[in-house]
Amino acid sequence: EEVMDPWQGALPSLFAATDVSVKGGEFFGPDGKKEYAGYPALSKHSTPAMNDKELSEKLWKYAEEVTHLDFHFQI
Numbered sequence: 001e002e003v004m005d006p007w008q009g010a011l012p013s014l015f016a017a018t019d020v021s022v023k024g025g026e027f028f029g030p031d032g033k034k035e036y037a038g039y040p041a042l043s044k045h046s047t048p049a050m051n052d053k054e055l056s057e058k059l060w061k062y063a064e065e066v067t068h069l070d071f072h073f074q075i
Contacts, residue, residue, distance in 0.1 A: 002037040004030065015040035025051075 012028040022028070027050060032038030035045065049055055064071055 002032065004037045008037070008039075012040040 008030075012030060016022050016026070016028045027043040027046075028040050029035045029043045029045075030038035031041035035043060060071065
């Protein structure tokens with residue numbers, strides 16, 4: 001399995017954060033085999049956790065705690 005360079009690993013997040021065509025709730029990852037490597041693409045995989053509001057709130061709070069930041073966004 002191919003390992004991506006850090007610059008390539010950052011591309012899906014950068015794309016999702018900056019491209020005006022991206023819609024809320026979409027998930028982007030690499031477009032290569034098993035989505036392990038490649039360029040940003042809309043993911044073909046979906047899991048129940050991706051739409052779990054309670055889990056997303058826990059993750060948000062955890063991120064705030066470990067970074068010592070208060071993110072002023074509603075999720």
